[in-house]
Amino acid sequence: MSTLSxxxxxxxxxINPLIPETYDIVWSVVCIAIIGVIFYKYVIPRLIKVLDERxxxxxxxxxxxxxxxxxxxLTLQQYQQQLAxxxxxxxxxxxxxxxxxxxxxxxxxxxxxxxxxxxxxxxHSQLEAQRQQILxxxxxxxxxxxxxxxxxxxxxxxxxxAKQAASIDRFLSELDQSDAGIGxxx
Numbered sequence: 215m216s217t218l219s220x221x222x223x224x225x226x227x228x229i230n231p232l233i234p235e236t237y238d239i240v241w242s243v244v245c246i247a248i249i250g251v252i253f254y255k256y257v258i259p260r261l262i263k264v265l266d267e268r269x270x271x272x273x274x275x276x277x278x279x280x281x282x283x284x285x286x287x288l289t290l291q292q293y294q295q296q297l298a299x300x301x302x303x304x305x306x307x308x309x310x311x312x313x314x315x316x317x318x319x320x321x322x323x324x325x326x327x328x329x330x331x332x333x334x335x336x337x338h339s340q341l342e343a344q345r346q347q348i349l350x351x352x353x354x355x356x357x358x359x360x361x362x363x364x365x366x367x368x369x370x371x372x373x374x375x376a377k378q379a380a381s382i383d384r385f386l387s388e389l390d391q392s393d394a395g396i397g398x399x400x
Contacts, residue, residue, distance in 0.1 A: 356389070357382030 234242075360382055 353382070353386055356386060360385045 357379075
């Protein structure tokens with residue numbers, strides 16, 4: 215038999231094996247109290263400190279994430295504003311270039327018109343000069359031919375220069391009058 219059954223037999227009492235002895239209960243309570251005090255003094259404060267630090271880190275991380283998100287949103291708004299400003303600037307530059315192009319085109323047209331007018335004027339003056347030269351040469355030629363014809367008709371020499379010049383001038387003025395009367399344009 216076992217020692218427990220021997221003890222029960224000696225004392226004559228009936229011992230319940232599920233109920234511990236009083237000294238076991240006392241020593242268990244003392245050990246649990248010592249362990250509870252140690253946990254209360256050392257372990258629980260450290261655990262609370264670690265949990266508080268972790269909570270602070272989590273809350274700080276959330277706050278940092280929110281701050282980063284706000285900063286990203288602000289940066290996005292600044293970027294969109296800069297993009298809108300750049301688009302406006304590009305439109306203004308295009309409009310300025312278009313205006314300058316139109317001004318340059320108008321200036322080039324004016325210069326081309328002025329050059330054309332100058333060339334036409336130079337051509338008119340050159341034509342007028344050639345006309346005057348041809349008229350002068352033609353008068354001299356017509357005068358000489360008239361004198362030659364007059365000599366042939368009269369049969370004598372018209373050698374007097376003054377008479378020749380007067381005859382030529384009279385003949386040419388009659389010719390001019392007949393051209394004006396007929397309506398022959400120059």
